[in-house]
Amino acid sequence: MAARDARAESSLPSWHEPRQVMGLRVTALVEIVAFLLAALAVDHFFLDRDRLAGITPHPFWIIVLLAAAQYGAKEGLAAALLASAALLVHNLPEQGFSEDLYAWLLRATREPLLWIFAAVIIGEIRDAQRRDRDTLREELREAREHADGIGAAYQQLSQLKDHLEARVAGQVRTVHSIFTASRSIERQDTGQVLAGIQQLVPAVMNPRKFSLYLLNDRVLEAALSDGWTEGDAFATEFDQSTALYQAVISHRRHLVATRPSHGLILGAEGLLAGPLTSTETGEVIGMLKIEEMDFLDLVPSNVQNFRILCEWIGSAYANAQHWEETQATRYFDPVRRLLPAPLFEVARDHAIAMARRFGFGVAVLRLGFDEPEGAGPSLQPAAARAVSRAVEALLGPTEQAFDWRRDGWDVVIILPGVADEAAQSLATRVTAGVEEEFGVAGLRFGLRHRVETLYRPQRAEARAAR
Known part of the structure; x- marks a missing residue:
């Protein structure tokens, strides 16, 4: 509050400063002239018209002392000179017969000289007091400004401390969240790896918007x-002709928008972009791109974290792909206890060929699991x-079940020897049995099913036609 008052006093407009004429305050001159005119009027109308010479001490002492004490030496000297003029102009005392010139001058000017000496001495004392006061005011103003500066610096340091404490606390939480999220991408299924990436990237980089691209032909x-x-216009595909593809995939560069050359390549597509590479094989499988994040998070340490994150995701996804390719060549999955999906087409074609040869129908039962909210990927093998x-x-x-996990379906079962209504009846029995097994295992999965007839015997086809 005091600082604001001091600044307000220093910023007052010029009309608040005392008006001056020839370096003298106008108010002081007005007061002096008014006093002298009043005193002369009283002398003219009520006294002996000798300009108050018969009164001791002379009344003009009042205005001289007041002006010097109130305004300073200049105004006091002005009061003494005006009082001297009011006393002596056309009112000089006569020189005595035996009185020499110097004695007469001394007698005539003794009172004015005393006024001048008194005005200078008292006025200088007043001016010294005013200078001391102004000096103290300036020192006070500077002290207040210094105190305000210290207060502002303290507030800034306090905010910085709070920010650093929040950052440190956030980093502690981030370590735990990164550890938790890292476990979500160390999976053997590419779909589960993609789901884990949605947890890992926010835990490491804290972006507002990000995306992952996979290389396909x-x-x-x-x-x-x-x-x-809906308002975003980010591209969903980048081919070989684009500069971003060339920089990230062909040249394996990590792009940062803060660098002018990188910013030209990224354009409006984001702030960071980098290749997803496998540390074991060195192959590039895709690109990670961050479109929006806090500017304060775009620091060198986070850029380095982004590089590590790209390698981390690339290796995890490449390992999952390799695992899936390995599983596809296996005859039987001991964990899920189902046949691999690539064998389905061979078994389906074989079943249809046998049905045509021996005249029986073939159907396929598709089963889909609806995971309950909060269910982890580890429950899928149990289902x-x-x-x-x-x-x-x-x-x-003869009925074979395959680990499908495509097109929204998890399991497909070949049902040889049945078609149409019989296949629907058998599918109902199977789904009821699966639901019973879910209950025994304590699984709360929802179950969907669909029956497709692959081959219908000719007699059945003829009856259906009639």
Whole structure:
């Protein structure tokens, strides 16, 4: 409050300063002249018209002392001179017969000289007091400004401390969140790896918007996006002709928008972009791109974290791809207890060929799992094993179940020897058995199914036609 008052006093407009004439305050001159005129008027109308010479001490002492004490030496001297003029102009005392010139001058000017000496002495004392006061005011103003500066610096340091404490606390939380998120991408399924990336990238980089592109026949296709809105115009594909593809995939560069050359390549597509590479094979499988994040988070340490994150994701996804390719060549999955999906087409074609030869129908039962909210990926194998147990209990060795996990379906079962209504009836028994196995295993999965007839015997086809 005091600082504001001091600044307000220093910023007052010029009309608040005392008006001056020839270096003298106008108010002081007005007071002096008014006093002298009043005193002369009283002398003229009520006294002896000798300009108050018969009164001791002379009344003009009043205005001289007041002006010097109130305004300073200049105004006091002006009061003494005006009082002397009021006393002596056309009112000089006569020189005595035996009085020499110097004695007469001394007698005539003694009172004015005393006024001048008194005005100078008292006025200088007043001016010294005013200078001391002004000096103290200036020192006070500077002290207040210094105190304000210290207060502002303290507030800034306090805010910085709070910010650093929040950052440190956030880093502690981030370490735990990174550890938790890292476990989510160390999976054997590419779909689960993509789901884990949605947890890992925010934990490491804290972006508002990011996306992941996978390389498909020399074209980068968006496989994952987070934070995108309808108003965003980010590209979902980048082919070989684009500068971003050339820089990230062909030259394996990590782009940062703060660098002018990188900013030209990124354009409006984001702030960071880097290749997803496998540390084991060195192959590039895609690109990670961050479109929006806090500017304060775009620091060298986070840029380095982004590089590590790209290698981390690339290796995890490449390992998952390698695992899936390995599993596809295996005859039987001991964990899920189902046949691999690539064998389905061979088994389907074989079943259709046998049906045509011996005249029986063939159908396919598709099963889909609806995961309950909060279910982890580890429950998927348990659901697959439940399906395997139900198939073994209800069907014969000719009915084969395959680990599909495509097109929204998790398991497909070939049903030879049935078609149409019979296939629907058998599918109902199988789904009921699967649901019972879910209950025994404590699984809360929802179950969807669909029956497709692959081959219908000719007699049945003829009856259907009639």
